[in-house]
Amino acid sequence: MKGILRGMSVVAISGLASFSAQAGTATTTFNVTISLSASCVISSGGALAFPGAGVLNTAINGSTTLGVICTNTTPYSVSLSGGLNGTITQRQMKLTTGSALVAYNLYTDNTYATIWGDGTTAGSKTVGITGTSTVVQSTGSTLGGVANGATQTMTVYGQIVSQTTPQPGSYSDTITATVNF
Numbered sequence: 001m002k003g004i005l006r007g008m009s010v011v012a013i014s015g016l017a018s019f020s021a022q023a024g025t026a027t028t029t030f031n032v033t034i035s036l037s038a039s040c041v042i043s044s045g046g047a048l049a050f051p052g053a054g055v056l057n058t059a060i061n062g063s064t065t066l067g068v069i070c071t072n073t074t075p076y077s078v079s080l081s082g083g084l085n086g087t088i089t090q091r092q093m094k095l096t097t098g099s100a101l102v103a104y105n106l107y108t109d110n111t112y113a114t115i116w117g118d119g120t121t122a123g124s125k126t127v128g129i130t131g132t133s134t135v136v137q138s139t140g141s142t143l144g145g146v147a148n149g150a151t152q153t154m155t156v157y158g159q160i161v162s163q164t165t166p167q168p169g170s171y172s173d174t175i176t177a178t179v180n181f
Helices: 003-019
Strands: 040-044 060-070 075-080 090-094 101-107 128-132 133-135 152-160 177-180
Touching: 003 177, 060 128, 060 177
Parallel strands: none
Antiparallel strands: 040 060, 060 152, 075 177, 090 101, 101 152, 128 133
């Protein structure tokens, strides 16, 4: 009996040894994919806060920024609404506790010559960026550029023109910035 058990032990041990000696590897491959569609995101750099004033007898200038990031090679344009209280060609801030208005407008550069609008209103344009250059060109009712895949920063220039000064208080408006792609 001892001999049989000893023989079984040797067989069991040699079976384990042959199992570990026959271990191998197998491989496979798999693809990693993504499908990117044309897309854009727009963000505001903050409020366009004009400096305080007492009398509106000279132009008052201010600015803010917008950030746009679009899929590389995506054509896009950025438009600005007329706000809550006016139109694209005559934007107005409203007294927060009344009905008095302060006229202002938004422009594509600091010469204050071209109103930044929706591209469909006479006298207004939308703005796009190609690479690092701002493009302001009319292509019918829209304007634009081609994205490079990185964040593009655009400056929005604002100006309050000389006008009859309304009552004192805080005035505001809300502009909607839209990226079209």
